[in-house]
Amino acid sequence: MTVDLHTAQIQGFFDGPVDHLFALPVLAEHIKRTYGGAEMAVVSPDSGRVRLAERWAETLGGTPLAFIHKTRDPRKPNEAVANRVVGEVDGRLCVVIDDMIDTGGTVAKTVEVLLKEGAADVVVAATHGVLSGPATERLANCGAREVIFTDTLPIPDEKRFPGMSVLSIAPLLARAIHELRRRLGRRASSTGNVLTGNAGLSRPVGLRRNAAGSAHSRRRGDKSPVQDAGETDCSAGCRWRVEYLRQS
DSSP states (O other): OEESOSSGGGGGGOSSOEEEEOSHHHHHHHHHHHHTTSOEEEEESSGGGHHHHHHHHHHTTSOOEEEEEEEEOTTSTTOEEEEEEEEOOTTSEEEEEEEEESSSHHHHHHHHHHHHTTOSEEEEEEEEEOOOTTHHHHHHTSOOSEEEEETTSOOOGGGOOTTEEEEOOHHHHHHHHHHHHHHHHHHHHOOOOOOOTTTTEEEETTOEEOTTSOEEEOOTTOOOTTSEEEEEEOGGGOEEEEEEEEOO
């Protein structure tokens, strides 16, 4: 099981099945519980995270979206220049989201730009706190009201500061493990699961969702008991082993 891979394509490098979990429910629940009465805007630190920001906005009840237009200097790795805000943030509590924070430079500059653009306050939420180099000092002094991480990576005491909150990822993992074991038991007890062609199929294996919000990927040739196997003739006379999942 993994949590918030930097890119989903990384799942393809595993030889076995992968359950890709997302920490968004854990982080969003904390924000709703702490800042539920405020007018919010979800802010992506760059245009590449807009799709993630859309999921955040939906989870938080349809809040407005914004993102930071930024450029990078190729001579300075891990550093970026935040140029301007695209979206409405004036008078709102801005929730800056990302999957990880490394040196903290991008996030610190994002917070600075948002406050200059009239944001009422800024909260930063990220899954993985890498916190290399000057990250702790930058985050502590960037002006954010709160910086929230999960404990997917250990954050030692010397890298913590009063405005930092670290949430446990254990409940999400426990729920995913429980759901996976339940489904494995249910499928193992079923009989007559060998299918050929497209009869009775729900969708091809390669991606399945469980109740914990994970994406479950499988590689060709994996014959674990959670799936059904059949052989289908392909074009040019080639025979491939194609695996299917029965409809739950």
